[in-house]
Amino acid sequence: MRLCDPWIICALGLLCVPHLGAAPECPLEISPQRAVVRYGDPVTVNCTATQTARGMGWEAPVGSTGMREDVQSVTWNVSSLTDWTAEPYCYINVNTELKQCRKNLNISLYKSPDSVSLSSDSPVDQMVEGRQYQLQCAVQKIAPVQYLTVNWYRGQTQIHSKTFFTNTTRTPVNVSATLLFTPDRAHSGQRLTCEAELNLGPEGPQPPPATRSKPLEVTVLYRPVVTCPPSATVKEGQILVSSVLCTAVGNPPPETQWLIDGQEIEPDEPLSRRDIGQFTFEAENKYGKVTQNVIITVEYGPEITRCPTSIAVKEGQSLKSSVPCTAVGNPPPETQWLIEGQEIEPDDPLSRRDIGQFTFEAENKYGKVTQNVNITVEYQPEFLWSEETIQTVPGNITVLVCSADGNPPPRYNWTYSTADNVALKYTDRGSTFTINGTSTSNIGIYTCFATNEVGEAQKTFKVEFTPGGNIGKKIGIIIGVVLVLLLIGVIYKFGNASSLVNCRQFH
DSSP states (O other): OOTTOTTSOOTTSOOOOEEEEEOTTOOEEEESSEEEEETTOOEEEEEEESSOEEEEEEEOSSSOOOOEESOSEEEEEESSOOOTTOOOEEEEEESSTTOEEEEEOEEEEEBOOSEEEEEESSOGGGEETTOOEEEEEEEEEEBOGGGEEEEEEETTEEEEEEEOTTOOOOSOEEEEEEEEEOOOGGGTTOEEEEEEEEOOOTTSOSSOOEEEOOOEEOOEEEEEEEEOOSEEEEETTOBHHHHSOOEEEEESOOEEEEEETTEEEOTTSBOOTTOOSOEEEEEEETTEEEEEEEEEEEEEEEEEEEOOSEEEEETTOBHHHHSOOEEEEESOOEEEEEETTEEEOTTSBOOTTOOSOEEEEEEETTEEEEEEEEEEEEEEEEOSOSEEEEEEOTTOOEEEEEOOEEESOOEEEEEOOOOTTEEEEEETTEEEEEESSOOGGGOEEEEEEEEOSSOEEEEEEEEEEOTTHHHHHHHHHHHHHHHHHHHHHHHHHHSSHHHHHHHHHHO
16 A cells, blocks of 8 residues: 555545645656657656655556655656556655655657548549649548648648647547649649648657658649740741741640631641731630630742833833832832942933933842833934024025934924925935925925924924025126127127137137
C-alpha cells in the first residue's frame, strides 16, 4: 500500500489530502516534460524530487512503479506503449505535513495512417476546364486526429490544407477531407496528391511524419485557344499556312480552317492579289469554337497595266496628262519617265526638241518593270516669215514658194485671183505657185495656208513689179526702132543688099 494514496484512508486515522494536478508548489521535475511516442515504441520518462521525499513513484495503467521510499528520482519505463488512454503521473510524499502532490505527464501516443487515398467524383482524365469537381482525401486509422493536417498538392505546389484541431479523439479514426477543384488548361498533365501530416510539435519527430496518396494525373479538356497576329503581310504566291503563323491548342486537338468573308479557302494554295476580304482563322473541338480575324495584305511586284507603245501628243502638253501610262503593285510602285535613260519631269511641257526613246518605269521592293513608248510631239505649222514681197517684171515667170515647219507635215492651200497663166504644185516639202508671163493682172496679194491636225498658219505674198520696170521697156523699144532705121539707111546708101551680105560675111 502506498503511503497516503489519495483513494484510501490513512492508517493513522487521518484523511490525507491529495493534490490533484501539477500544483506550482509540488517539488517534482519531469523530463521530458512532454513525451511523444509512436504506437508500440518504448518510452522512458524521469521524475526527480526537488525536496527530500518521504516516498515517490509513477502511477499509470502500464509501467507503474509503486511507492518508493528514500529516493529522489523514479523512472517510468514502458517497453511498448499501446494504451491510448494512458495518463501517467509522478507523485511525491514530502516529509512535512504528510501531504502528497503530483505532476501529470503530457504524453501523445501517435500512429501514422494505414493508408491515404485520393479520389474524385469524376474521372480525372476527363475533367473539363472551368467545371468544379470534388476531390476527397481519405485517411485510414490515424491518431491522434487532433494533430492531423491534410495537405493538397498540384505537382510539388501546395494548394490547400485542412486541420482537425477540434477533434480530441485519442484512438485511431478514419477521416476524410474534401477539396473543391476547378481545373484549367494549365493543370493538364499535372499530378494531384493529398498528404496526411501529423504535426506533433517540437517534441515530436522532425520533420513531421507524413503519408502521401498515390497521384492522380489530371487531363483537362478545354475549348481551343488561338494565337494569331492581328495583321500580316505576305508576298503573292506564298502559302497562307506557311506565311501567317496561327496556332490553335485545345483538348481534344481542334480542327482548324481559314475563311475569307465567311467562305472556307484552301490554306495550302498560293495567295494572290485577288484574295481581298476579311480573313478568319477558326479552331473548333467539342468544347467550343474560337475565331480570330487577321488583316492580311498580299503584296506583289509592279505591273504596267496601261501604256501605249506609241502615241502622238501636242507640244506643250505633259507626259503625265497626255500619255496614259499606269502601274499597279503592292506596295504601290514609284513611277518615273526617262528619255534616253535620263529621268525627266512628267509634269514639264513637251517640246519638239524632246526626241529620243521614252521609257515608263515602275518599281517597288519586289522589282522593276519598264515600257518603251514612241512619242511623237506634234505642233502646228510655222512659217519663218508670215509675209513676203515678190518683185518681178512684166512677162517674167514668177514663182511663189510656200513651205512651213509642222508635225505632222502640213497640207497647203492658196487663195488668189483666178488667171489662165498660173499653176499650182504640191510636194512633200511645200507648195509652189507659178505665174507664167507675169502681167499687170497678176499683180496683187496671194495667201498660202499651211494646215495640220494641230493648227493652221498662213503666209501672205505680195507680188509687184520692180520699180521702173516700164520705162526701161520703152527705152528698149526706142533703141530698137533707131537701130532698124539706121540699118535701112545703110542699105539705101550702098544701093543693094549684096553689099550688106558681103559686109556680114566680112565680119
